[in-house]
Amino acid sequence: MLSIQELSASVGEKPILNGLSLTVPAGEVHAIMGPNGAGKSTLSYVLTGREGYEVTGGTATLDGVNLLSLAPEDRAAKGLFLSFQYPLEIPGVPALTFVRAALNAQRKARSEDELAAPAFLKLAREKAAALKIDFDMLKRPLNVGFSGGEKKRMEILQMAMLEPRFSILDETDSGLDIDALKIVADGVNALRGPDRSMLVITHYQRLLDYIKPDRVSVLANGRIVATGGPELALELEKSGYDRYAA
């Protein structure tokens, strides 16, 4: 599914990723943990193609397709989704309008038929109910005036609607209280399946109690420095990142 080999990237003149390698097979949830400034968010932006993040070496492929040569929207159409650490506010565009435009743009890019309004609304109602999002909220401009927790739920709603093959969750747990965390984790878990994979980026073990990873990697100084099973996350919670920081 996702294969990253020796990926290096810099922001401005500053190298952030230094030969990062990581493979996530289909069906797996892979957690990335690491200290502040390790390059976790940079990894998510490099994979999704944000401007200002310059790839200086290495490769990243999704299902064998070179992601790094594609425009952000083409990566999305290939099934790559990023749940933002800080979701953007889109003034003037109701959430429903935004998601429908995104969904149909992706379908069009994949030469699939557009989803008609009634089918789309039915889907949106179902997914919103599962995430305990008041449907009326979807008529408001996306994320404008939403609380941190509401924004994160809205990210997962979009993920549920778009059904990406590969999702990156960038600190989806930050800003969530424990109830919201459970709801969000249920939403994420509902999307798990043999054809989908996820990269779950987090500081804390806590999220991984609810979204159980198959593998855990430690990212420090722009590289994967350790990989193990779920027990690695527990160990990190106890011992911290100090021994990887050097």
Place this chain on the structure above:
Amino acid sequence: MSLALAIATGDLTQLPSRRDEAWRWSDLAGQILDMPAISPVGEAEGEGPFAVLADCTTVVVNGRGAERIDLLAGQTVALRFVSSSDGTAHAAQMVVTVRGKATLLESYEGQATGYLAHAGLRIDVSAGASLERIVLAADAADAIAVSKADVTLAPGASFAQTVLICGAKRQRIETHLEHPGGGANVRMDGLYLISGRRHGDITTVVDHIARDGTTNQLIKGMVRDQGRAVFQGKIMVAHGADGTDARMGHHALILSDRAEVDAKPELLIFADDVQCAHGNSIGALDQAALFYARQRGLPLDEAKTMLTAAFVAAVVDRIEHEGARAIAAAWTAARLEQG
């Protein structure tokens, strides 16, 4: 000195030029080197953008047609200024009186190329009456077109205007309003969407001459390619016009390096007890929002269109006449989607 005078006399020296402060950014003299022939009698194509909404329609083609409209309570009237002959010049005059709550749906329709057109309007809104004036100016890309309206309100009257323009070789919609105060209410909005090498100018002057009047103005717009937009908004509050409440906002998006917006918001206040404010901003689309939309799968152009449409929507949303609002929204969407 005006385009109307130059057309009437054939005297090019009557054209406003860069040397006239009010025309500094929309110089006509440099654009018109020979005065074209006066336009022949013409014929309008189609029924205009507002036909379905209007109780009746007045059509002025190549400067010829009715010269007066009397609007009664409850009436919605379409007023079409059509230019139908290539490379010729014409000027029209129109007097509009309003004696009730009425709507004027005015369109400028370029059905030819390379014409010069001037429309001069005098609009009188009597006491207790209210007029909503929607102006949809769709001139040809190589036309030079100016519309100038002088509006007078009686105390207690209200006037709400929304001007929608897409530019031309030179296009200017100018409104002068003498505000009598006395509880009279004015909204003076505008929207420009300028692409290609078009040039569009919204100029307004609101003159508060007596106390207790309100003016609210929201101008928004987008320029791209090598387009150029001009907004000149002047609000004057005369000595003694206390209790005036005047607010002006102008906000523009520039979507290319070669596009330009020139803005001159002016508040001239000679009274003490007034509330006046203006805000002016010019910027690019939020790159972070653009990336967010693309990450969700929206192609760059579609994402830009969506964010731009959202940016300018506030102007359209303030149109009170529901049908006109829908037509303005459709026009906006169509202008934004044309690459």
